[in-house]
Amino acid sequence: MAKYVAEPFRIKMVEPIRKTTREEREQIIKDANYNMFNIHAEDVYIDLLTDSGTGAMSQEQWGAMMIGDEAYAHSRSYFRFIDSAKDVFGDWAWFQLVHQGRAAEKVLMPLLLDKEQGKDVAISNTFFDTTRGHVMLTGATPIDCVVEEAKDSKLRVPFKGNMDTKRLRELIAEYGDRIGVVVMTITNNSAGGQPVSVANIKETSAICKEHNIPFCIDAARYAENAFFIKRDEAGYQDKTIKEIVREVFSYADYFTMSAKKDAILNMGGLVGVKDPEAPALNGVKANAIVGEGFLTYGGLNGRDIDAFAVGLQEGTDYHYLEYRIGQVEYLAERLDEAGIVYQAPVGGHGLFVDAAAMFPNIPWYEFPGQVLAVELYKEAGIRSCEIGSLLMDHDAEGNPVQSAFEFTRLAIPRRVYTQAHFDVMADALIEIKKRADKYTRGFEIAWEPPVLRHFQVHLKPIE
């Protein structure tokens, strides 16, 4: 029997969610052109579209908002935030607030990458889409360099998010001085939220130092990654989550962070610069001022900066992390009992169901991951997201591109859903699995925009 780690909190305020009938949902999804982003939130029972900015703030965070200081410069909120950030990440020279993760990338990447200066290559364990976008906006080429184990969804080994350091050395030999930055994404979001070990971060950092390449952490899930290290990496069992976070960040020169994930904010981001003499420090300040706001607020309200200060701390609470990762594991165990395949072992922020395995009769170019997302909505009002060949877009000639996986992602908002909701998710998937052989056709594209099609695409079921 699957085991659920009980919540280390109780509920003080509730947000009603609407139940609908299957008949209503069939009409709603049709009217939405079978695109999950077009469904109105009001028509969703359990919303697993993303874990970004969808967490529930604590009474401490809401309380902190009441003492937010809205002074334009050097507010009290700012100093409370800096104390909290230093406590979590260590003694970095500069923490630049920004409005979200992609803003952090927009501030930092053009300072490290510059085609005219010959810095036109960036390497990562796996670039998150927006990070990849900001690398490409500078004219540079992003190269993913994740370990081979990440590519086998059934292989249960720890730290499938790691950098392939052998390949990294080969890439450095090939591109040399053209490499402007190496980015370590923790946890490795695009590889299914897979963690990265301290040993791998330390080795990557040493390789970067040896070749004088700036090493940057994409830090959205700084705390979940530390939880996996404490649980699975030899020598870390007796360390606290904060001690592990500080060690991990001691190896980096820069970090960018979306605070909408582990810092449990609805909006916010951060850039870190380690060294007071870092060449990019003045550029970070200048880019933040023109694009985000004055240095000490960076596009955020004072009240949100206070909630951020508290959220940074709460994200590192061991009992919270044990419960959070436990939720995903509970769902995974229930799916194991039913023989449903997913990216294993499960990462921190969600579960990626292998829809190609679920629907062996639907070809990839009819988007099995989208078929499962639509069926989950019809079955139980659950909104998930396709991560597969629909997301991949087409190539420059307009040909379909096959993704390595056809996933349906169930992203789990922080501190929002209960065990009963997880049973609704598992029961719905198990019901669909029982009739999965009967699905033979998927979707065709009725209309698509020129780029990032999955947000706006119109789909039509193939009869």
Ligand SMILES: *Cc1c(COP(=O)(O)O)cnc(C)c1O
């Ligand atoms: C969410 C995310 C980002 C982008 O952050 P936003 O706050 O959505 O702009 C960057 N990197 C990773 C790994 C993320 O998960």
